[in-house]
Amino acid sequence: MLHQRLQLYTQGNDTYIFVPETAGAPSLTVHRSSGELTLNPPHSLPPSARRSNKTVYAILGILSLSLSDYVVIMTEREFKGKLLGHDIYRASGYELLPLSPNINTYNPPHAVEAHLLALVRSHLASGVFFFSYTWDLTRRLQAQWETREQNLDTPMWQAVDDRFFWNKYMQTRLIELTQGNPNQDLSPYIVPIMYGTFDIRNVSLRGRTMQLCLISRRSRFRAGTRYFRRGVDHDGHVANFNETEQLLLVEDDASSQSGSGDAGTQMSFVQIRGSVPVFWAEVNTLRYKPDLQVMDLQDTADMMRKHLQEQISTYGDQALVSLVNRKGHEQPVKEAYERYVEQLDLPNVRYQYFDFHNECKHMRWDRISVLIDQLEGDLKKHGYFHLPSHQREPALLQRGTVRTNCMDNLDRTNVVQAALARWTLNQQLRALNILSADDSIDAYDGVAQDFREMWADHADAIAQAYGGSGALKSDFTRTSKRTKKGVLEDGVKSVLRYLKNNFFDGARQDGFDLIVGNWVPRKNPATSMFLVSDARPLITRAMPVAVSFSLFMICAGLTLPRSSDYSLFYYFFIWLTLLAGALIFIVIHGIDYVSWPRLLPSTEYIYYNGPGFRSARHGMGLGKGDGPKTRMGTTMSAKWSSGRKRTGSVAVEGEKKRVD
Template structure:
């Protein structure tokens, strides 16, 4: 595989060009990006840097790509990295810091000339700093071990970006300016793919064997986003919060009696699981209530899209064992029924459906009851198997021929617990199959391995949950300790509160960051037409209510410290401000949709005001007149708060930044 430059020096030639020069090897071809035209030029070997150029103060560890906003195009470079570990002889890093360099010399990143440009830059910067991006200069983190082994002859002739799994090539849109040029192959040493996911690795010794246990998750860039703004399936068969998780087991049989530091292993084993949102059209509409309004949209293409999704998974992984953990009663029941109704109409021989009532089976903290589910899917786990390489043999010992696809409502907390249990069951069988453990031994008999396994899966669960829901995962006390505790339940309550706050008041901007960086939405080169992205066009009374509430609470607190000349007069005082505070809270709850942070780039209007067949749990938050005739103008929101309700009976085309709703660009 062609190498990627690991360190670059950047030289800025005034307002003319950026020149990237590899630190090693000396004399390698430098890369110049002309600021006036945006042209990308690969210079001849040993080309000297212009004498007028000044060196940038930071070392560049990789070019993430380029993005075009309203006033300028920008080069995004990595200026900080964190070494995570070594895997298969390759260093694995986490991208830790970034700089954004404008091509337009008249544009300042620190002080943008137009507020729209500043807003878009803030979205990009927030996404980069808030994500968990992983990369390697010589190892393809985007593809599982089995695929890399099967494609080893082909990948030796290609660059890393050419073989990267398209689903997990997170910065593919940013790199498209380089990969879409005629000299893309020659630019390969500068094209660094990154994944959005998790990585952890632990080393232990058991019975003289050196064992490395590694856990990698890869998040799909398709239908990417936040918890309440990306649910279900889209019209291309992609589902929200799709993650591939790979557990890699490396065993060295020659490590007995010494502390081996060698990076060659006798056995290499891999076990894959996937998760993804329930593959039907559904949503949860935020209304400031703790439980959003649940909506299932019964569209004509639902069956076709689920079939497309499952066929893609069968093509990619083999047989599918679908485990559904959604509750069969109460709030979640309509989603479960829609899933089962649709999957019964999808006739794919390699797909099996299994329902498990997680909350009922494991109530009263009986988490050991997950063994009931493992018994139900035992045959599938055995038949699908895992990937196993033995260096003593020329061919693979066995292949994984299918995967378990697990989901709950969010594909986070219950899914994490079940996936960890399935991974533990498989790890036990792998260790016994290669002779590390005897038939009467279990993973839990070895404290170091057991503790490392639990911590890896708990940390993995936290990172996936933070990326999607904004807080760490729930139920990780069980994953870490094999026990459900009351302290863990209290921590879950706190995390649930943090999720509520972030999902209602901060996730709109986060979703816009996802859509902007992945290329789901692209701006026009005119910030004036995009001014509605930063304007608040709600009626004055709507905007003033939160301030009235804040002032009322201030007055109540102030009243507690006032001199008490008369308890009778103070009672009137407190009654007045309590009534005002109560009325403002009531108003905000009735008009809850107006006070939610909605995405602006790709609005959710079609989902909020869906009127076709399906299920809707309620129509909260739409004002005193209900949902009839009301349309939400998401183009005129302020930075964390809702938008305007248009009280007319006609539907109108919603334009954002000069484009009609739904006009967006998806880079595949």
């Protein structure tokens, strides 16, 4: 059992002592000088220990920065609901306890340490983390049922799905001590948290009481932001991978009368999403549409195979639904995806293309039914998990999933996944004889509204985490209609995404890489001064200042007395010329003004020159800009299919741990 509440004691500058409220449980001492962890016998608190006013709801782990290690604790939690009788919480408050006695976390002695602490705080504050002390929130219902016997006496941190154990890197020290010394079992202190969404609602339909629950789980592998994590890495992990589980829990009369909260019939339907599993990227240049880069590396086919085989071993058969546009900017990604899927020809994989924008143009969102008709055979073959009330064996297992992706795996993907979830929910309710064969939840306003709101909130949360704004097309998800107001709101969200993706996401990406352990700082802040210094040439740094000053002078000129038209003409001519020149310089050198990640730089795909496709080379300065485009069309397809020897391939920056 995990400790649900801890009291913090300190012993001078020597130790932190965490005392569980559970009677007879051993306390945990963290020695600040050595970082050593020790379990103490119950009721062995030193007389000199002083009680803190902090209540600790979980130890999220220990994080090492450049000057000190820090114990990351959860100081606030928010109750979100009960799932099968288990309390589910969202982590809402955190604190970092330095092991070094000379460190003040709010006024650290070095700029590098201050920067790293800001990254940690920002990541924890902006993330959406859920956990439970008594329920494994990282694993879908069917997976828990399949391993129920072997996991009876297994600590939660060993049973969780490793992909969704978000704070596993921070818990490394506790896990290693537990594994290496049976007498120091820290399992009750290791609380796994999940990055994702959780929503559960009580609904009533035709006299039956039930719960509708939606959970999404974000993978910690290749995690990050929209433009800085795309495609697949050299371990077969893809960006923005999310597992989404829709649960239908129908109470029977016995459970309803007992008030136990346990559902009678349990049903689960799982979908997944993830970036197109080839090596590709979009290079920000300050233009609204970034440059598209698709890299033909030697191990592309192997990494796609590895990724798809992992999904097959985890979920069963795969129906790959691609919503990437067949024309324009997105076409090369679509063609690369289809080329390698055809080349691999895996027996448990079926590819289905749907031209979303063309099929649903002019707000014809009902056309999504065409895709559902195309997938109906797969959906029936895959099925869903169904454990009837008071039965030990399920009536049905889910034997496959639909893997949906668009370019970002956000907006179009959200709409399609919600439509597939609605179709499956109708099938489940018909199987339980709650709905008739020709009936649908759309005929019942209460249930339909809850369903739409859950999926819209879920879409907004995933889009916020990856793209920096709420989901587009959410008006359709919420109301089943596309409105002009929704189109206007999408325009505002698109502008917000542009600003965040170009000017703020570099630091956000650094936060991801720091928390999940992709980058480990050395215990010497001088080696990481690149984090807080600006190495760009003086002229590059001066241009934004020139723009700001020119705008100021132009605005000030509007207030000058008009004593001479000639003097005003020359005045405005000078400042408008300076403004135009500075803006032109910024556009030509746009890459230098993007907020790039600093912990794991993106230089490999920004300046990639190997085989593949590049839409343009904007933002690189004069002489390095627009060149001839290399299309992944008929010409390149013929070269690839001929089995020509590939040269010039380079390793793309992935999720490998780096120490600086």
